[in-house]
Amino acid sequence: MNHSLGEIFYHGKIVNLSLAEPQELENMWQELEENQVIKKEAIKVCLNRMREEA
Amino acid sequence: MSINPSLEKELMNDLRELNQNEQDAIRVFCAMYENSCENLKNEKLESLEKSLIEQIKFYGRKKNEYSEDIRQIMEKYGQLMAQLLQMYHTWLGAIILDLQDVYNNQKIAIANAKISIGLSHEGKKLASEEKINNYEIVAQECKRQMADCKDKMNSHLNEIFYEKDKSLSTKKGNIFQKFMNIFSGKSKVNHFVIAAMNQEINDLEDKVKAECENMENWVIEQIAMLENAILQTQELFNNRLKEYGYYES
Numbered sequence: 629m630n631h632s633l634g635e636i637f638y639h640g641k642i643v644n645l646s647l648a649e650p651q652e653l654e655n656m657w658q659e660l661e662e663n664q665v666i667k668k669e670a671i672k673v674c675l676n677r678m679r680e681e682a
Numbered sequence: 683m684s685i686n687p688s689l690e691k692e693l694m695n696d697l698r699e700l701n702q703n704e705q706d707a708i709r710v711f712c713a714m715y716e717n718s719c720e721n722l723k724n725e726k727l728e729s730l731e732k733s734l735i736e737q738i739k740f741y742g743r744k745k746n747e748y749s750e751d752i753r754q755i756m757e758k759y760g761q762l763m764a765q766l767l768q769m770y771h772t773w774l775g776a777i778i779l780d781l782q783d784v785y786n787n788q789k790i791a792i793a794n795a796k797i798s799i800g801l802s803h804e805g806k807k808l809a810s811e812e813k814i815n816n817y818e819i820v821a822q823e824c825k826r827q828m829a830d831c832k833d834k835m836n837s838h839l840n841e842i843f844y845e846k847d848k849s850l851s852t853k854k855g856n857i858f859q860k861f862m863n864i865f866s867g868k869s870k871v872n873h874f875v876i877a878a879m880n881q882e883i884n885d886l887e888d889k890v891k892a893e894c895e896n897m898e899n900w901v902i903e904q905i906a907m908l909e910n911a912i913l914q915t916q917e918l919f920n921n922r923l924k925e926y927g928y929y930e931s
Contacts, residue, residue, distance in 0.1 A: 633713045636706045645713040653714045660707035661825075667700040668818070671792060674693045678799045679807070681686050 685800045693796060697789055704785050708778060715774060715832050722836065723763055726843045730759055733846035737875045741867040751876045758883050762890045763843055769894050770835040773901045774828065780908045781824035787912070788817035791919075805926025809919055816915040823911065827904055842889060 633645035638656060645653070734752050735745045745752070795810035923929050 633716060634709060636709060638706070645709060648713065650714065650717055653710055653717065657707060657710045657714060660703055660710060663703050664700060664707065667696055667703060671693065671696045671700065674689060674696060675792070675795055675799065675811075678685050678689050678693070678796060681689065682684075682799050682802065 685796065690796070693792075697792065701785070701789065708781065711828060712774075712778075715835075718832060718836060719767055719770075722839050723760065723767075726763060726839070726845065727756055727760060729845040730756060734875060734879065738871050741870045741875070743867050743871050747868075748871065748876065755876070755879050755883065759843070759886075762883070762886050763839065766839065766842065766890050766893060767835065769897045769901065770831055770838075773904065774831045776901070776905045777824050777827045777831065777908065780905065780912065781821060781828075783912060784817050784821045784824060787915070788814055788821070791817060803928075806923065806928060809922035809926060812922060813915060813919045816918060820908065820911045820915060824908060827908070838893070842886070842893065 635642050635644050636656075637643075643652075643656070648656070731752060734748075734755065738745050738748055791810045791813040795807050795814065798804075798807035798810055920929065
């Protein structure tokens with residue numbers, strides 16, 4: 629790689645994206661995408677609970 | 683009506699984590715994309731160099747005699763690949779800007795839904811929830827285009843800059859040819875290898891230029907589609923608010 633892609637904090641450790649293996653990146657990306665779905669579902673549940681309690 | 687503070691805190695934490703997650707995913711995707719570009723470029727350049735050296739050797743010459751020619755050819759070849767890749771970088775950059783916009787707007791809609799619950803504005807809450815879902819559709823389209831950009835970049839580069847060493851039929855010289863190369867090898871390398879490759883690069887220049895021009899319009903259409911979807915989402919939200927009686931029409 630010609631330049632640094634930076635780092636992310638992933639599973640309790642710092643990952644240098646320029647040094648990560650392609651498969652490692654692919655797995656990270658899949659997991660981050662899946663986590664977004666889970667997080668958005670949690671937000672919906674939270675809003676529903678707010679409405680029920682309000 | 684007040685909102686339970688612990689739920690409010692939970693929502694803020696979820697939003698913060700979601701934001702981090704989205705930003706990390708974008709960065710990881712960019713790393714995957716850049717890896718792909720770099721690997722392809724390097725493969726093509728190595729393949730070209732290998733092909734040139736094999737041909738030079740076939741005519742009984744040494745690669746050192748042509749190192750400057752090889753360097754110049756590879757430099758031009760690399761520049762042409764970079765020119766085509768630039769179109770894809772531009773496309774990906776524009777998609778990511780739109781995706782960031784969608785993510786931000788979606789979080790604002792979530793915050794608005796929460797405020798509407800607190801104020802018991804059921805209509806505003808419903809309109810905000812619809813907006814959240816519509817932004818989700820646009821976000822998925824942004825991600826589809828990101829994947830499409832990476833795949834198309836890969837296949838386009840492979841189509842135009844095919845691997846030279848694999849396309850070259852192996853020439854095996856017999857003793858007589860090797861003998862003749864002593865006298866004519868130099869002119870043959872100049873004619874059949876260096877000049878031929880320079881001609882191929884000239885043709886590639888025209889091809890890359892035409893491909894970039896075609897792609898430019900296509901990329902503009904793709905991005906316009908995303909930007910229109912973002913505008914439509916906002917417009918739909920405003921119309922819903924009017925329907926629920928929040929705005930004067």
